[in-house]
Every structure is written in structure tokens, then in C-alpha cells.
Amino acid sequence: MGLKYLHTMVRVRDLERSIAFFELLGLQEIRRTDNEGGRFTLVFLAPPNQPECPLELTYNWDGDEGLPSDSRHFGHLAYEVDNIYETCAMLSDNGIVINRPPRDGHMAFVRSPDNVSIELLQRGAALPQQEPWASMGNTGHW
16 A cells, blocks of 8 residues: 655634745745635645645634644644755744744744744754854743
8 A cells, every 4th residue: 555645734823924924934835725615725835846745724714713722732844944044034034933043053943823833954964053043042832
């Protein structure tokens, strides 16, 4: 029996805000489905040239009161980036809290607007330690 990975789904409260967050990370919308009968929208996003690894954002038009307040039980999404420091600076400049700064030049964590934990990993070898990141403490949960 063969197995093929399809996608990861997360529920979101504010579709446009969530799309904007993932676009900051470099993901692009690759398809969208609006389901009038089920009253929901599915938006699939993926890194450029990687449509085989999409993230599905599920937005229920009538709200989603059952959405957990802390999605840490989900684990996290992980993305590799070209420069961990530049990525974290850009996210921070756009109002995103860096929950676990890249003190080691290799790994950082942020949270989406719906509290989904996102791991950012430096492509290749860790970068040399750099301020302000090297001495920055954690903020909240990651």
C-alpha cells in the first residue's frame, strides 16, 4: 500500500490576516475553494515551486468557537529560510513577535494569528551568532 503526503490543515479565525502572515513567510496562494453549502473557505498556500507541500487554511464563515486557544498540542509547522536573521527582522518589523529568537543562528519560533507554532530553520549551517538575537530572551510560548 502506498502513502502520499497531501497537506497540513489549520483552522483560522481571520482568513485575510492569516494569509497575510503566511505571505510574510514567503508562501503563496495556490488554490482556493469557497463552499456556499458548507459555509467555509479553504485556502491552500505553499512556498514558491513547492506545490506538493501545501498548508490548508480552513475558515468557517459562521465562526469557529471550538478553536483551541493554544494550538501547541498541534506541534508546529517548519519552514527553511535563506537567512534566519533577515527573516526574523522582517517579521518583527511587521509586528510579529519572535517567541524564540534565533540565538544560535539556526532556529527561531513565531506564532500565526491563530496561535499555530511556526519553526524557522536556517538553510545549511547555522549563521554566526549575532546581536540583538544572541542575547534576546524568549517571549511567551513557542
